[in-house]
Amino acid sequence: MTEFLTAKNLTVKIIICLAVLAAVMAGCALVGTQNISLRNVFAGPGAEAGANIDYDIFVRVRLPRVILAALVGAALAAAGVVLQAILRNPLADPYILGISSGAGLGVIIAVLSGVTWGFAAGSPIAVFAFAGALATVWLVWAIGYFAGGSRVTCLLLAGVVVNAFFSAVIMFLTSIAKSEQVFSTIFWLMGNITEKDMPVLLAGGISIVAGIAALFAVSHRLNVLSMGEQQAKDLGVAASRTRAVAFALAAFITAIAVSLSGLIGFVGLIIPHAVRLVFGPDHRQLLPVSAIIGAAFLVIADTIARTIVAPAQLPVGVITAIAGGPFFLLLLAKYSRKVGWLK
Amino acid sequence: MSGIIEVENLFFGYTTKDTILKGLSFELLRGRFLAIAGPNGAGKTTLLNLLCGSVRSNAGSIRIDAEDVGSYSVKQLAKKVAVVRQEIVPVFEFSVAEVVSMARTPYLGTFGFESGPDKKIIAEAMSVTDTQRFASRPLAQLSGGERQRVFIARALAQDTPILLLDEPTSFLDMKHQVGIYDLLKKMQLDRGKTILAVTHNINLAMQYCDEILLLASDGGYSHGPVEEVLNTELIEEVFAVRTVTGKTDVGTFFLPRGKFTKNSRRTGPETAET
Numbered sequence: 001m002t003e004f005l006t007a008k009n010l011t012v013k014i015i016i017c018l019a020v021l022a023a024v025m026a027g028c029a030l031v032g033t034q035n036i037s038l039r040n041v042f043a044g045p046g047a048e049a050g051a052n053i054d055y056d057i058f059v060r061v062r063l064p065r066v067i068l069a070a071l072v073g074a075a076l077a078a079a080g081v082v083l084q085a086i087l088r089n090p091l092a093d094p095y096i097l098g099i100s101s102g103a104g105l106g107v108i109i110a111v112l113s114g115v116t117w118g119f120a121a122g123s124p125i126a127v128f129a130f131a132g133a134l135a136t137v138w139l140v141w142a143i144g145y146f147a148g149g150s151r152v153t154c155l156l157l158a159g160v161v162v163n164a165f166f167s168a169v170i171m172f173l174t175s176i177a178k179s180e181q182v183f184s185t186i187f188w189l190m191g192n193i194t195e196k197d198m199p200v201l202l203a204g205g206i207s208i209v210a211g212i213a214a215l216f217a218v219s220h221r222l223n224v225l226s227m228g229e230q231q232a233k234d235l236g237v238a239a240s241r242t243r244a245v246a247f248a249l250a251a252f253i254t255a256i257a258v259s260l261s262g263l264i265g266f267v268g269l270i271i272p273h274a275v276r277l278v279f280g281p282d283h284r285q286l287l288p289v290s291a292i293i294g295a296a297f298l299v300i301a302d303t304i305a306r307t308i309v310a311p312a313q314l315p316v317g318v319i320t321a322i323a324g325g326p327f328f329l330l331l332l333a334k335y336s337r338k339v340g341w342l343k
Numbered sequence: 344m345s346g347i348i349e350v351e352n353l354f355f356g357y358t359t360k361d362t363i364l365k366g367l368s369f370e371l372l373r374g375r376f377l378a379i380a381g382p383n384g385a386g387k388t389t390l391l392n393l394l395c396g397s398v399r400s401n402a403g404s405i406r407i408d409a410e411d412v413g414s415y416s417v418k419q420l421a422k423k424v425a426v427v428r429q430e431i432v433p434v435f436e437f438s439v440a441e442v443v444s445m446a447r448t449p450y451l452g453t454f455g456f457e458s459g460p461d462k463k464i465i466a467e468a469m470s471v472t473d474t475q476r477f478a479s480r481p482l483a484q485l486s487g488g489e490r491q492r493v494f495i496a497r498a499l500a501q502d503t504p505i506l507l508l509d510e511p512t513s514f515l516d517m518k519h520q521v522g523i524y525d526l527l528k529k530m531q532l533d534r535g536k537t538i539l540a541v542t543h544n545i546n547l548a549m550q551y552c553d554e555i556l557l558l559a560s561d562g563g564y565s566h567g568p569v570e571e572v573l574n575t576e577l578i579e580e581v582f583a584v585r586t587v588t589g590k591t592d593v594g595t596f597f598l599p600r601g602k603f604t605k606n607s608r609r610t611g612p613e614t615a616e617t
Contacts, residue, residue: 090434221455233396281441
């Protein structure tokens with residue numbers, strides 16, 4: 001008889017993963033262009049500001065950045081898990097339903113119009129990215145719903161078409177923009193983690209962790225939902241309602257991640273697959289473990305991005321894509337023969 | 344005692360012009376085994392979808408356990424009716440045990456983990472269907488017959504009084520066809536399950552089912568004990584195919600005959616039929 005997933009067993013696994021994540025975060029915060037010693041960090045901030053430079057670098061510069069990378073990685077991986085389940089498509093990622101192009105459009109509008117006001121401690125770029133992402137996702141959902149009712153294929157097609165259309169608009173706006181405006185937009189589109197203020201981190205962190213916790217509450221329903229709408233109903237799960245809730249939560253945490261760090265690709269695609277290969281497809285386990293592993297992965301990727309060409313920095317999206325691209329192709333070769341929804 | 348399933352004057356069509364079911368009424372008592380047969384497009388699978396609440400009727404009523412099917416929530420209905428559908432291959436590589444465990448979804452608490460009794464029911468359903476041998480294998484690696492047994496195990500683990508099956512034997516060889524029907528019959532006899540199976544195989548229905556609901560393409564239907572309903576004339580009328588009826592000491596069988604079958608008027612010179 002095979003082992004069942006129990007609450008106790010899962011809790012142990014999550015605690016082990018969290019310990020690994022904490023170790024990765026601490027280790028990565030110690031790595032950088034400036035060598036710092038852990039002993040100096042623990043010595044505290046010192047009597048006056050700037051007395052202990054190691055402490056300042058660790059707490060004010062590296063830690064916020066590491067925390068941001070962890071939050072974004074967790075959000076993208078969790079959203080990837082959810083979208084792959086509700087779209088029943090192993091190739092889905094958090095950006096598949098228009099979040100990327102919507103957020104990108106928001107950003108380029110913010111850059112071109114030169115707005116300077118922010119909202120709730122967010123920069124104008126972050127606010128526009130968030131609004132653009134959510135508006136586009138809603139648009140895609142509405143089109144998919146009216147075109148195909150509950151069929152996920154229509155939703156996917158609506159996402160692809162809206163993505164293509166908005167990408168064209170982004171390219172048009174880029175081509176008429178000034179070069180320094182283009183530069184900041186492109187940097188954002190490649191995914192870019194920078195130091196953020198504590199209030200921003202706190203607000204983002206609470207939203208993302210709450211979003212993932214809420215998704216965990218529907219995770220056992222994602223199991224049956226990934227078998228298809230009809231199967232879900234046969235097994236007592238109100239398919240369209242569950243799908244709408246899961247989708248809204250996934251879109252929300254992705255939009256927050258995107259507004260914090262731009263478009264970081266591949267995390268939302270490869271982490272769920274990697275975790276599924278090791279731990280199996282049960283979403284009660286897949287969701288929390290993917291979120292934690294996604295966090296650790298992005299923390300490491302960002303550490304590489306900020307050190308490999310130091311003192312310059314690479315956009316972290318470049319690192320995730322270079323690491324993720326080949327991995328994705330392997331998965332594609334392995335999975336594409338049995339993608340269920342194509343049948 | 345009234346029936347566990349009562350269908351009254353049921354009308355249904357996917358479009359307003361094209362009505363498939365026209366005034367269907369029948370009653371099925373608890374613990375009976377009903378075959379639903381008829382030509383393609385007569386509404387067999389549609390009727391199954393109406394019975395499990397995934398499609399709403401245009402008019403008429405369906406009562407499950409004396410309550411209107413629409414009055415149940417999705418969750419409540421999943422505790423009354425389990426469905427085995429045709430050939431499903433999941434997108435993700437769920438193991439056999441994981442697929443069977445999904446049956447407990449309507450019973451799970453807030454945190455969504457199987458309790459001790461849940462696990463017992465799952466293990467029992469797998470042992471009855473002889474699927475525990477490949478419990479940890481992914482569903483995609485199984486043969487058609489094994490996969491069908493897994494979905495029957497899942498339906499049993501759902502612990503419902505009613506089982507609906509959509510052509511459970513359509514892709515299986517003879518041994519597995521008989522195996523599936525044996526298993527269903529056992530569930531009917533040992534556990535008092537009420538079973539409704541859509542089937543094209545009227546000979547198997549003849550051997551295993553108590554009653555048959557024969558749906559015709561024009562919305563007409565016949566319902567009653569299999570032996571009384573099925574006869575050469577009715578089959579020719581409903582399926583538009585002639586059959587040779589053979590009577591043996593274990594029951595009657597129907598052999599479909601086409602224009603070009605061996606020993607027919609067109610192909611068989613020596614033993615030409617009438």
